[in-house]
Amino acid sequence: KVTLTIDNIKVEVPKDYTILQAAKSVGINIPTLCYMKDVNEIGACRVCLVEIQGARGLQASCVHPVAEGMIIKTNTKKVRDARKSTVELILSNHNRECLTCFRNKNCELQSLSEELNITEVPFEGAKTEAFFDNKSHSIVRDSSKCILCGRCVNVCKNVQDIGILEFNNRGFKTTVGPAFEVSMSDAPCIYCGQCIVACPVAALREKEDIEKVWEAIENPNIHVVVQTAPAVRAGLGEEFGLPIGTRVTGKMVAALKRLGFDKVYDTNFAADLTIMEEGHELLHRIQNGGTLPMITSCSPGWIRFCEFNYPEFLDNLSTCKSPHQMMGAIIKSYYAEKNNIDPKNIFVVSIMPCTSKKTESARPEMKGNGYRDVDAVLTTRELGKMIKQARIDFNKLADEQFDQDYLGEYTGAGVIFGATGGVMEAALRTVAEVLEGKELENIEYNAVRGVEGVKEAELTLGGMKVKIAVAHGTAMARKVLEMVKSGEKEYHFIEVMGCSGGCVTGGGQPQVPAQTLMEVDVRVERAKALYEEDTVLEFRKSHTNPQIIKLYEEFLGKPNSHKAHELLHTHYFA
Ligand code: HC0
Numbered sequence: 001k002v003t004l005t006i007d008n009i010k011v012e013v014p015k016d017y018t019i020l021q022a023a024k025s026v027g028i029n030i031p032t033l034c035y036m037k038d039v040n041e042i043g044a045c046r047v048c049l050v051e052i053q054g055a056r057g058l059q060a061s062c063v064h065p066v067a068e069g070m071i072i073k074t075n076t077k078k079v080r081d082a083r084k085s086t087v088e089l090i091l092s093n094h095n096r097e098c099l100t101c102f103r104n105k106n107c108e109l110q111s112l113s114e115e116l117n118i119t120e121v122p123f124e125g126a127k128t129e130a131f132f133d134n135k136s137h138s139i140v141r142d143s144s145k146c147i148l149c150g151r152c153v154n155v156c157k158n159v160q161d162i163g164i165l166e167f168n169n170r171g172f173k174t175t176v177g178p179a180f181e182v183s184m185s186d187a188p189c190i191y192c193g194q195c196i197v198a199c200p201v202a203a204l205r206e207k208e209d210i211e212k213v214w215e216a217i218e219n220p221n222i223h224v225v226v227q228t229a230p231a232v233r234a235g236l237g238e239e240f241g242l243p244i245g246t247r248v249t250g251k252m253v254a255a256l257k258r259l260g261f262d263k264v265y266d267t268n269f270a271a272d273l274t275i276m277e278e279g280h281e282l283l284h285r286i287q288n289g290g291t292l293p294m295i296t297s298c299s300p301g302w303i304r305f306c307e308f309n310y311p312e313f314l315d316n317l318s319t320c321k322s323p324h325q326m327m328g329a330i331i332k333s334y335y336a337e338k339n340n341i342d343p344k345n346i347f348v349v350s351i352m353p354c355t356s357k358k359t360e361s362a363r364p365e366m367k368g369n370g371y372r373d374v375d376a377v378l379t380t381r382e383l384g385k386m387i388k389q390a391r392i393d394f395n396k397l398a399d400e401q402f403d404q405d406y407l408g409e410y411t412g413a414g415v416i417f418g419a420t421g422g423v424m425e426a427a428l429r430t431v432a433e434v435l436e437g438k439e440l441e442n443i444e445y446n447a448v449r450g451v452e453g454v455k456e457a458e459l460t461l462g463g464m465k466v467k468i469a470v471a472h473g474t475a476m477a478r479k480v481l482e483m484v485k486s487g488e489k490e491y492h493f494i495e496v497m498g499c500s501g502g503c504v505t506g507g508g509q510p511q512v513p514a515q516t517l518m519e520v521d522v523r524v525e526r527a528k529a530l531y532e533e534d535t536v537l538e539f540r541k542s543h544t545n546p547q548i549i550k551l552y553e554e555f556l557g558k559p560n561s562h563k564a565h566e567l568l569h570t571h572y573f574a
């Protein structure tokens with residue numbers, strides 16, 4: 001430990017702390033811009049400058065280590081002036097159309113500029129040539145908003161181990177984007193959107209589909225069915241100022257009903273359906289010498305990663321579509337039949353914590369019944385915007401329930417899909433009972449919970465040893481695949497989610513300012529909301545969902561039946 005003085009306060013901290021961390025530990029919040037904990041600690045933007053007694057010039061506190069006896073001032077005129085000039089300089093080369101900006105009122109640069117009391121930009125000059133790319137279904141890049149902080153670059157490179165984004169050119173001509181400024185859609189981008197979540201401004205954002213959805217809602221001839229992913233309930237509240245991890249299931253349903261959707265369902269129903277299909281696929285592969293390890297296929301970012309980087313593992317992927325695609329296919333077949341609606345007049349909207357699902361839903365093979373399974377995908381943030389557009393007072397809404405007919409029931413197993421390890425746990429709850437041939441008491445699998453990058457366990461189920469692994473974030477997926485490839489590890493079943501933390505921290509979830517990320521592990525807080533919902537539900541195992549049982553009886557036959565294959569399974573491309 002070392003002792004130092006910050007703004008006349010004595011502080012004792014571990015000796016590997018930076019000044020920024022030391023200050024935070026006593027409630028002194030030094031402003032930052034490029035800094036992002038564990039992701040981007042490069043001291044590039046120089047907003048976090050402080051004065052260190054005896055040192056020459058001001059120092060970037062986010063990279064400067066503490067030392068015994070240091071005396072630091074974080075808020076002198078010299079410091080404030082330097083920070084102000086730094087931000088003014090950034091603003092001088094920034095597209096400052098804040099009023100019409102995608103991130104208006106949700107921008108770290110805007111907040112900083114307000115805080116530093118910047119009321120004009122003294123140096124107005126040439127601007128760096130800007131690039132605009134909206135070719136993909138998922139991500140839009142607008143370099144006129146980019147401040148070259150490097151947060152996206154390092155998320156993509158270090159957390160995802162992909163490296164699509166980089167600093168191009170030098171000096172005044174520097175931009176951040178794919179090499180040679182190609183479109184993201186011409187680079188092996190997996191559309192995970194982690195770069196969007198890291199971006200402090202509006203240089204990267206999702207491709208918005210809100211207007212399409214309003215149009216469908218307003219068309220009296222179209223029956224619009226909406227479904228919400230498990231993780232959305234754990235994030236949406238943040239769009240309305242609620243604390244991170246607040247579970248807003250009931251308010252979300254109420255808001256969707258007010259927006260005018262004809263039916264409001266939970267993707268969790270289809271998560272249960274996925275477990276039936278995927279669980280039986282696994283059993284079949286184990287019992288019949290099929291390709292192992294089987295790997296989950298519900299995260300479309302992960303699927304793209306596998307297609308681009310590990311084509312030799314495509315046969316290992318479960319052939320199951322992701323739950324929301326299954327839901328779409330069931331809505332346009334079973335549900336359409338039940339309600340006597342022509343599927344061509346049904347419009348399915350998925351509210352997802354994910355940007356990659358926009359591209360997934362547009363894949364040509366995602367047409368179970370001849371029609372697109374899912375017609376539009378909105379992120380959690382886009383839903384937040386729609387609710388604001390409709391001037392619904394979200395926080396005052398009374399809880400409402402999902403529609404209950406045919407596809408309305410869901411289990412705790414479905415809910416936990418949204419956190420890393422959740423799909424594995426849900427599958428185990430079902431597979432274990434099938435193998436043991438009896439109902440099991442203990443259904444919580446703590447070995448697969450939590451935010452460790454790779455989780456492993458060996459279980460004995462019905463006398464059989466089953467080895468499993470869970471990876472989240474594609475860097476961790478790569479690590480596991482490499483171990484399997486080299487023969488170092490053997491597994492029967494692997495869960496992979498493209499984003500660190502799983503869907504709760506997907507690329508479509510509310511952006512959390514980097515300053516907050518210093519204090520909260522968002523992955524943990526949002527996951528808690530899901531595990532909590534799991535414990536209060538009547539049914540907690542997918543195969544006990546009465547409406548799933550009925551769906552098989554009335555329509556699909558058995559898991560992995562011919563009809564199930566047609567509607568609910570897919571294939572992959574190298
Ligand atoms: Fe997920 Fe899903 S759980 S991918 O993590 O499997 O996005 O939340 O909707 O489809 O159910 C995301 C979340 C989903 C799907 C489900 C799965």
Ligand code: SF4
Nearest residue numbers: 156189190192193195
């Ligand atoms: Fe990288 Fe994911 Fe962003 Fe694509 S979406 S550039 S893979 S972080």
